[in-house]
Amino acid sequence: MAVIGDGINLDVEQARPCLRVRTPAGPGVLVLEERRLTFTPDLTWSPFRHGPGFLRWLTSLFRRNKAQSIPVEQLLGARLENPAGTAFTVWYAVERVAKAGCVERRSFKLLHTPRFEVANTPGDVEAVAELVTHIRRTSSWWGRATPPHLAAIVNPVSGRGGAARVVDSHLLPLLRDVAGLRVTVMKTRAPMHAAELVRDLTLNVPPAEAAAAGAAAAGGQGAEGAEGVDAIVFVGGDGTLYEGLQGLFQRPDWASAVRVPLAAVPCGSGNGVAASAGMWDADTAVVALCRGRAEPVDVASVLQPPGSRFYCVLSVVYGAMANLDIGTQHLRWMGELRFHLGGVWEIIRGRCYSARVFFLPPEAEAASASASASALAADGASAGPRSGAAGGVAGAQAVPVGAAARGAVGAAAGTAEAGAGGMEERLLPSDERSRSGDMAAGAGAGLAVSDYPAGPPLPILSGLRSLPSPLPDTTDTLPAGWRKLPDSFAVFGAYNTQYLALGARMNPGGRMGDGAWDVWHMEGPPGVGRNASSRPAPRGMRMRSLRMLLGTEDGSFANTPGVLDVVKARALLFEQRDVATYTVLDGEQVPDRPLYLECHPGLCRLMVSPSFQEPR
Ligand SMILES: Nc1ncnc2c1ncn2[C@@H]1O[C@H](COP(=O)(O)OP(=O)(O)OP(=O)(O)O)[C@@H](O)[C@H]1O
Structure with missing residues (x-):
């Protein structure tokens, strides 16, 4: 164990920093062990029980020198709280189980320790930086040495329009500042802009074996450190992910691009994809993005005459x-x-x-x-x-x-006709559009699979x-x-x-x-x-x-x-x-x-x- 600064020790070989820190409730020692991060206060107060109130102070008198620890599997990252790098908080996620009817929903609540502070010496600052990086790397970088890069495609009009707020409350402060991930935020400007954004992304495609091994890590070691994007995160509703999916399959490299994991942060009205992935709320989505678990999902190709091909994952x-x-x-x-x-109305x-x-x-x-x-x-x-x-x-x-018939539907729904035709127009690249227009004019168009845009093979159709x-x-x-x-x-x-x-x-x-x-x-x-x-x-x-x-x-x-x-x-x-x-x-x-x-x-x-x- 090397002595780095005033009262700060670092067990370099085992990457077990032991920091002498001060919290608002008093000084103590912070130790990162193999299985837990532990804070042992010198005096009477626990960092988890600080705050105003005589009763709280009184209770803490009976908890003399009681160490508080966080299991490493709960850790998420740490945030530097001042420019000098002498203060930081550690963030962790605690699982909660709630009942929704007869099923259990497991979500996560994000918590943080009080502010830890060390003396302002070069050694102390270096030790804090090392501790923060160590926590981030082992907790939230998918087992990699460098932080994964997420592209967040944000639909500001999804649901009640809360996606931009989630970026400010979760994506940037937690994923970037706490977990240390690289996050590039891109806001959609119009319908189908998400498809364009996905089409133009530079992707960091994991090797096929890593993707097949799949469940454990979203990216895989082979892709590490490259400049592209390691996962595409849709911050919106199902429609935003759907549009992004169309863009994914419009890419010439779709066959490898499909190995880049997709994620849904629930900010829409329905959020079926997010729910199906267990992302019940933004906190849980943050934890999922940090842990990097990805599972295979079926995609359906949907052909529609005269020449449209859509992709969907939900329904x-x-x-x-x-x-x-x-x-x-x-x-x-x-x-x-x-x-x-709407359901009640349909029943009536x-x-x-x-x-x-x-x-x-x-x-x-x-x-x-x-x-x-x-x-x-x-x-x-x-x-x-x-x-x-x-x-x-x-x-x-x-x-x-x-x-x-379409006119009748359109009349009933106001803009239904425009919406349907408009989407088809927007979905197809311009050369496909002109082709499909020609085909619509000709009898029998779109009746062979070969009449449709190329993509994943369709052996059954x-x-x-x-x-x-x-x-x-x-x-x-x-x-x-x-x-x-x-x-x-x-x-x-x-x-x-x-x-x-x-x-x-x-x-x-x-x-x-x-x-x-x-x-x-x-x-x-x-x-x-x-x-x-x-x-x-x-x-x-x-x-x-x-x-x-x-x-x-x-x-x-x-x-x-x-x-x-x-x-x-x-x-x-x-x-x-x-x-x-x-x-x-x-x-x-x-x-x-x-x-x-x-x-x-x-x-x-x-x-x-x-x-x-x-x-x-
Ligand atoms: N900047 C934008 N301005 C207007 N519309 C947009 C913009 N960006 C995306 N859209 C459109 O917003 C629509 C709604 O998005 P989305 O489906 O994600 O939300 P939602 O319908 O509330 O949620 P869900 O699909 O889960 O019910 C999409 O059809 C998309 O084309």
């Missing part, structure tokens, strides 16, 4: 579930409450919605692949649209629910001879293994993760990296046909919907038989056949045309809370 919803989101946009100022009001309305849905269960994937391979072989491996039963009809009706439009009446023209859902729904939603919003566990039992989406549906009355107006719900349906609404917070509706049915899907063919609703991907409306979804198992990586756990 495809339609009917009541879509109306309570998109139909309540004007109540955004209410935060999550708007979804509950008691509507069912018509749609055509086919899905491929995971266990049927192999059968489907071999069937389509042999069909292709029999056809001489021809590619592109065919004039078969599905393809022939499709050619004439590439946009199945016509302008009149490519196995279809063409993308059927409109969707057929039966599974006869589809490869083996495909199944059909009823044509009418009181509720329909396909989910990848457990939560659709912080207070909505819509997919209890869902796992975000299992390579399948869970399709929840409540069947409506038969005979609701194409382009028909939505029908009133039959008897008992309102009660089932109400049960679902009441059991949404913890997902307990799933325990009541007969409320909803669920199937797992590797791929989905979906066609909207109703004018009184929307089709919504990850909370963002898309045009009301057929969509073809295929799941890419575990393609991206999502940063999760240290206590994140999914059902087995």
Whole structure:
């Protein structure tokens, strides 16, 4: 042990600084041991019990020289409290468990010690700097020698507009000043700006092996020290992450860029991605970003004629579930409450919605692949649209629910039509836009997978001879293994993760990296046909919907038989056949045309809370 300054010792070899410090409650010794950081006061007061009040002072008399310690696994970092570097506070995170209905929510509360101060000598200042760096490196740098670099994409209009506040209260003071991470803040200036920002980022891609080893460290050792960004943090709602995801897949290097972890800090209205990752609040998100745990998350490619390709990680919803989101946009100022009001309104309305849905269960994937391979072989491996039963009809009706139908939706929602078309316009790079425009003019456009922007391979959809439009009446023209859902729904939603919003566990039992989406549906009355107006719900349906609404917070509706049915899907063919609703991907409306979804198992990586756990 070397003596560095007045009363300050540093056990250099074992990196165990022992500092003689002064707190507002009196002097003592601060020791960093292998398992804990301990402060032992010389006199009577504990640093954790300082503050005004005679009673507090009196109690501390009975706690003479009692050492206070923080387990190292709780440490987060330390902040220098003055320019001279002689004062600092140590920050740590304590786990809290709260009950939300029948499920536990594990979040973190951030706490700090009182201000420790040392004498102003070069040796003391150096020892403090060394201690601060040591705590930061071992607690919050993902096991690296240098601090990871986070790009924070901040949407100032998400939710109630609190994202900028979270930057000032958490991202900069805690992640940067306490944990010592490098944080670059970028504010979005308009819809889809997040995609542009992600497209232009210089990324520090971890090696494939490090990413595959995955769960432990978000970055991996190989990427350390490079100039790029180690993780992309979306400070906003689900829409902000969704837009960023589109940008990620517009990058020419998307195949490696997907190894850079994504994170969601909850500042929107729904925050389904953040909730599904266990990021219940900004404090917990800070701890997660410091610990650097990342898990694989499935991404779905969604193709829509004539040439759009979207990517989503959260959900495809339609009917009541879509109306309570998109139909309540004007109540955004209410935060999550708007979804509950929308849900109640949908129950009062008691509507069912018509749609055509086919899905491929995971266990049927192999059968489907071999069937389509042999069909292709029999056809001489021809590619592109065919004039078969599905393809022939499709050619004439590439946009199945016509302008009149979209007009009706637009009229109902004010800006719905502009929003949907506008998003498609914004999503596609300019060359794709012009291509898709040309294709829209031509009959049969967008019916082969090759008509869509390149990206992750789509073996299941490519196995279809063409993308059927409109969707057929039966599974006869589809490869083996495909199944059909009823044509009418009181509720329909396909989910990848457990939560659709912080207070909505819509997919209890869902796992975000299992390579399948869970399709929840409540069947409506038969005979609701194409382009028909939505029908009133039959008897008992309102009660089932109400049960679902009441059991949404913890997902307990799933325990009541007969409320909803669920199937797992590797791929989905979906066609909207109703004018009184929307089709919504990850909370963002898309045009009301057929969509073809295929799941890419575990393609991206999502940063999760240290206590994140999914059902087995
Ligand atoms: N600077 C901006 N000005 C206006 N709109 C923006 C800006 N930046 C992003 N947007 C748009 O804000 C919309 C809402 O963002 P986001 O989805 O993150 O919040 P939210 O809808 O409140 O949350 P959630 O999706 O979780 O319900 C997005 O559709 C996005 O296009």
